[in-house]
Amino acid sequence: MTDYPFATEVITEADLKSRVRELGEAISKDYQGRALLFVVILNGAVLFAADLVRNVDVLSEVDFLGLNRFGESGRIGIAMDLSTPVFDRNVIIVEDIVDTGLTLTVLRRMMTDRGAASVSTAALFDKTRRRVTDVPIEYRGFEVGDEFLIGYGLDWQGIYRNLRSIWAVLDIEAFVQDPKVLSKQLHSG
Ligand code: IMP
Numbered sequence: 108m109t110d111y112p113f114a115t116e117v118i119t120e121a122d123l124k125s126r127v128r129e130l131g132e133a134i135s136k137d138y139q140g141r142a143l144l145f146v147v148i149l150n151g152a153v154l155f156a157a158d159l160v161r162n163v164d165v166l167s168e169v170d171f172l173g174l175n176r177f178g179e180s181g182r183i184g185i186a187m188d189l190s191t192p193v194f195d196r197n198v199i200i201v202e203d204i205v206d207t208g209l210t211l212t213v214l215r216r217m218m219t220d221r222g223a224a225s226v227s228t229a230a231l232f233d234k235t236r237r238r239v240t241d242v243p244i245e246y247r248g249f250e251v252g253d254e255f256l257i258g259y260g261l262d263w264q265g266i267y268r269n270l271r272s273i274w275a276v277l278d279i280e281a282f283v284q285d286p287k288v289l290s291k292q293l294h295s296g
Contacts, residue, residue, distance in 0.1 A: 113281045114257070114289045118249065118273035123231075123259055127155065130229055130246045131162020134199065142166040144196040146189060146218065148210075149173040150268065151203035154260035155231045155248075159201065174210070181209025194222035199246070203260050204232040208242040215242065232256065232273075255279065257289075266290065 108116040134143075143163070147156040149171050160169055173187030198218045205211050211228060218226045229246035236253060254277075257263050258270030264286045267274070274289070281288045 111289065111292050113278045113292075114274045114276050116272050117251075117254075117256070117275045120271045123248075123272065124158070126248050127158045127231070128162045130248060131159050131164075133246060134159075134229065135162075135164040138163075138165045138197060140165075141197050143168070144191060144193065144198050145169045145201050146193075146198055146214075147171050147201045148203070148214070149187065151260045151262065152201045152231075154268070155203060155229075156201045159229060172214075176210070181207060181213070183210055183213050192221075193218055195224050197225045198223040198227070200226065200228045202228060202230040204234065204251075204256065205230045205242070205244060206234045206237050207239045209240060211244075212240050212242045231259075232261075 108119065143165055145156060145160055145167060147153060147169060156169065160167060168191060170189045170191040171187065172185070172189050175184040175186045177183070200211070200214050200218065202211060215226050215228070227245040228243065230244045231248035232251050233244055233247050233249070234253065235250055254275040256273050256275055257267040258273045260268050262268045263276065263282055266286060267289065276282055
């Protein structure tokens with residue numbers, strides 16, 4: 108794995124691939140014979156969702172939900188709503204990472220309030236130790252620590268989503284001062 112002073116690679120592309128495949132297989136087994144609606148939370152979950160749904164062998168629809176997050180409060184608003192009705196559907200919320208759990212709690216309630224037949228969650232990363240509210244994650248990729256992660260959909264100020272593996276930020280101060288600090292090492296510019 109690659110190491111730089113500011114960030115270090117913590118989950119390889121191969122490990123992501125095999126874990127996402129396992130999650131897809133588990134979903135396929137649990138929902139055999141039923142139709143699914145994947146609700147993908149923008150923007151971070153897009154890469155995970157693209158790989159996950161290709162490993163699901165069940166009749167599926169995929170739709171996207173964009174959120175506005177208001178600071179640390181956990182209050183969220185809808186920036187871009189689904190175009191598919193949720194009523195009477197088996198919904199799987201696809202999240203990149205569950206941190207405090209506040210966002211996911213609101214999302215699950217939103218899907219239930221809209222009349223979903225069932226609601227479950229596929230989250231690639233779980234920062235269990237930072238949880239402030241108990242919320243179920245039926246399909247969980249990796250339990251991770253407190254470090255800030257980037258890559259494979261996860262961003263720092265909008266960049267690094269296109270990295271093929273997961274990196275932990277080691278020097279937050281360096282990223283605050285210059286968000287492109289890792290990019291300069293990785294892409295020579
Ligand atoms: P929660 O409501 O605190 O659980 O917020 C989860 C959201 O915080 C995720 O969907 C991400 O957008 C963001 N987030 C939390 N930790 C990280 C991280 O390590 N890297 C990138 N985004 C993160």
